Amino acid sequence: MYGWIWRRLPGSRALKVVQALVLVLAVVALLLFVVFPWVEPMLPFNQVTTG
Amino acid sequence: MTQDHGEQRPLPRDLPPRPAQERRPGGRRRAPEPDEQGAPPAPRATRTGRYAVPPSPSSPDGGTGRHAVPGAGPTTGPTATGRHSRPPADPAARGDWFEADAARQPDGPPTGASGRGTRPTPTAKPVPRRTPSQRFALPGAEEPAPEPPPPARRVQPAVPPPVPALDGPAHDGPARPNPDAEATDLAPALDATSPPRPRRAVPAAGPVQRPPAPSPDPSAANVRPRRSRAAAVPQPPPPGVRDEAAPRARRAAPEAPDGPPAASPRAAVPPTEVVAPPVPAGPPASPATGPAKAVPRPAPRRRPEPADAETDVLPRVVGPDSEPTDVLPRVVDDPPAPEPAETAEASADGADGHDGEGAEAAAPTRGDRIRAAVRTAGELMITAGLVVLLFVVYEVYVTDWLSAGKQHDATNALDERWKSGQDPLLTGGERGEHYNLAEGQGFAKIYIPKFGPDFAYTVLEGTTDQILESGPGHYKGTALPGQPGNFAVAGHRVGKGAPFNDLDQLESCDSLVVETSSSWYVYRVLPLGGEVENWTRNADSKGNQPRCDQVSPLRTKDQDGGPYARVPGQEIVTPDRGEVIAPVPNNSAAAVPKTQQIPLITLTTCHPRFSAKQRLIVHGRLVREWKKDQGKPGQLPPELKEG
Numbered sequence: 293m294y295g296w297i298w299r300r301l302p303g304s305r306a307l308k309v310v311q312a313l314v315l316v317l318a319v320v321a322l323l324l325f326v327v328f329p330w331v332e333p334m335l336p337f338n339q340v341t342t343g
Numbered sequence: 344m345t346q347d348h349g350e351q352r353p354l355p356r357d358l359p360p361r362p363a364q365e366r367r368p369g370g371r372r373r374a375p376e377p378d379e380q381g382a383p384p385a386p387r388a389t390r391t392g393r394y395a396v397p398p399s400p401s402s403p404d405g406g407t408g409r410h411a412v413p414g415a416g417p418t419t420g421p422t423a424t425g426r427h428s429r430p431p432a433d434p435a436a437r438g439d440w441f442e443a444d445a446a447r448q449p450d451g452p453p454t455g456a457s458g459r460g461t462r463p464t465p466t467a468k469p470v471p472r473r474t475p476s477q478r479f480a481l482p483g484a485e486e487p488a489p490e491p492p493p494p495a496r497r498v499q500p501a502v503p504p505p506v507p508a509l510d511g512p513a514h515d516g517p518a519r520p521n522p523d524a525e526a527t528d529l530a531p532a533l534d535a536t537s538p539p540r541p542r543r544a545v546p547a548a549g550p551v552q553r554p555p556a557p558s559p560d561p562s563a564a565n566v567r568p569r570r571s572r573a574a575a576v577p578q579p580p581p582p583g584v585r586d587e588a589a590p591r592a593r594r595a596a597p598e599a600p601d602g603p604p605a606a607s608p609r610a611a612v613p614p615t616e617v618v619a620p621p622v623p624a625g626p627p628a629s630p631a632t633g634p635a636k637a638v639p640r641p642a643p644r645r646r647p648e649p650a651d652a653e654t655d656v657l658p659r660v661v662g663p664d665s666e667p668t669d670v671l672p673r674v675v676d677d678p679p680a681p682e683p684a685e686t687a688e689a690s691a692d693g694a695d696g697h698d699g700e701g702a703e704a705a706a707p708t709r710g711d712r713i714r715a716a717v718r719t720a721g722e723l724m725i726t727a728g729l730v731v732l733l734f735v736v737y738e739v740y741v742t743d744w745l746s747a748g749k750q751h752d753a754t755n756a757l758d759e760r761w762k763s764g765q766d767p768l769l770t771g772g773e774r775g776e777h778y779n780l781a782e783g784q785g786f787a788k789i790y791i792p793k794f795g796p797d798f799a800y801t802v803l804e805g806t807t808d809q810i811l812e813s814g815p816g817h818y819k820g821t822a823l824p825g826q827p828g829n830f831a832v833a834g835h836r837v838g839k840g841a842p843f844n845d846l847d848q849l850e851s852c853d854s855l856v857v858e859t860s861s862s863w864y865v866y867r868v869l870p871l872g873g874e875v876e877n878w879t880r881n882a883d884s885k886g887n888q889p890r891c892d893q894v895s896p897l898r899t900k901d902q903d904g905g906p907y908a909r910v911p912g913q914e915i916v917t918p919d920r921g922e923v924i925a926p927v928p929n930n931s932a933a934a935v936p937k938t939q940q941i942p943l944i945t946l947t948t949c950h951p952r953f954s955a956k957q958r959l960i961v962h963g964r965l966v967r968e969w970k971k972d973q974g975k976p977g978q979l980p981p982e983l984k985e986g
Contacts, residue, residue: 293718293719293722293723294722295718320733323730323733323734323737324733324737324741328734328737328738328741331734332738332808333808336954336955336956341806341816341818341833341918341947341958
């Protein structure tokens with residue numbers, strides 16, 4: 293999977309590294325600011341209220 | 344093969360100095376003292392032999408030095424010797440190799456080893472490990488044995504008896520081994536890269552081989568087999584080695600040409616010449632430096648080669664004297680094998696650039712598909728693990744950062760309202776009745792001195808998840824700070840600023856200070872469940888401490904303990920226990936008039952940490968109210984200094 297992505301990144305190795313970093317950061321940002329906040333309410337360890 | 348390379352390496356280094364001196368002296372010495380010298384000569388021989396063997400691999404240097412010259416002359420000797428010598432160089436390993444080979448393959452490979460051994464095959468086999476045996480073998484053939492210790496010399500001695508034979512063997516030995524080895528190596532290489540080279544090598548081999556064919560002498564025969572082995576050996580490696588072999592082949596190609604000439608000189612001057620060849624070898628040594636570098640690559644490949652190649656090669660070599668042609672076909676055969684290897688390598692390296700090829704190559708095979716599927720599954724699982732770890736980081740740290748910003752904004756907004764006199768708690772007229780606080784809007788601040796002087800949170804109205812991300816939330820409908828009833832606040836224990844992270848560490852009488860625009864309200868934690876009985880029994884009892892002067896169990900002397908009988912300082916309940924925030928906690932049915940209700944504070948959070956299984960509840964009661972003096976905005980209640 294990762295090999296497949298790497299092979300399809302254009303440019304030199306350095307360019308590929310930069311692109312890979314951008315991709316990783318994009319995925320992390322997507323997770324931190326979109327996916328996790330959406331998933332969080334469905335998870336149990338932040339329920340602090342009673343009743 | 345590695346051994347050879349290893350030997351070769353030494354050669355370059357040693358060769359320049361040693362070759363001339365060593366070989367000459369060595370030869371002399373060896374003659375007198377075969378055994379002792381055997382070891383030393385062996386290395387030399389190994390060198391030569393190595394050259395001979397490696398020559399093919401260690402293209403130029405080995406080729407030139409070996410060239411044939413040394414290679415041809417010495418090779419025969421060396422090849423044999425080389426093999427023999429190899430053992431010395433790597434006493435144990437090489438010796439074993441040879442011996443093993445001899446034992447395993449008495450026919451072909453053994454022939455090589457046996458060549459010497461063939462005559463005295465039995466003896467030779469045992470001997471092989473030690474050059475001496477070879478020497479013996481040679482001596483057996485002729486006295487040269489003593490000299491033989493050095494491969495080149497051996498060859499020479501062999502040569503004298505049957506000059507033609509010698510030449511033949513020598514040529515054969517060197518030529519074949521070199522050429523064959525090269526050819527074989529080349530073959531793979533050729534297959535992969537350069538076809539012409541193999542041809543070159545072949546020709547060289549051709550002539551050499553021819554002579555050997557004529558030379559019936561065991562030496563020659565032996566040599567051939569050995570060569571065959573060598574050739575065979577190289578063949579197996581080719582697939583894996585091809586890349587390396589290719590360079591070798593190239594190098595060898597030039598060498599090969601040299602080889603023939605070298606052979607000629609050798610032929611001309613059998614013994615002395617032999618020495619001479621070494622000298623050339625010396626020069627090669629200089630190139631050897633180059634080869635030495637190259638050598639490392641071949642070494643690993645060569646090792647594997649022997650085992651595989653030996654059997655296959657032997658038959659072919661032995662059978663036809665016209666190996667040259669035969670050799671070619673072999674090469675041809677080998678190529679296919681190498682190709683797979685290459686494909687495999689390509690697929691492996693596919694990531695770098697030749698992906699297309701690798702992918703295509705991989706696609707066909709069912710095993711490749713399965714492998715790809717398993718690999719992808721593994722990558723996905725690892726990725727999933729990393730995502731989960733990232734989520735933990737998000738929960739524990741990232742949400743703290745995000746919540747800190749929201750809390751900061753809420754606090755600033757509250758301060759602005761207080762400054763502008765728009766306190767929602769005041770705008771509604773007299774406090775205590777119904778205030779319509781805007782949901783999500785801050786209206787008070789809470790301090791817990793025990794958690795540090797910097798523990799201050801703005802309390803917002805409402806307890807939705809979104810509100811709680813900004814700070815502690817006030818249960819809608821419960822009492823406001825200072826009002827009779829229950830001022831209930833919920834807060835996170837993990838992440839989101841985790842304002843109530845340490846709520847379980849609160850003890851009875853710890854102060855909980857709530858600030859509004861007009862007042863400071865000081866609450867204190869009620870006696871814990873276990874402290875109620877002995878709250879004031881002794882002078883040392885907690886109830887008699889100064890700061891607990893207004894704190895006492897809410898249980899009355901009534902038979903049932905009164906409406907507040909079940910309100911401890913701390914309790915852990917299930918999430919469905921909504922009555923803990925009732926005006927009279929844990930007694931929703933209590934009919935206590937609003938004005939007679941005790942002003943309480945209730946803090947709720949999750950319990951245990953990272954779990955929603957239970958709720959941690961802390962109850963406190965109002966013990967003091969400090970009216971803010973508008974003239975002294977900076978005045979703080981003394982309770983804030985409690986630690």
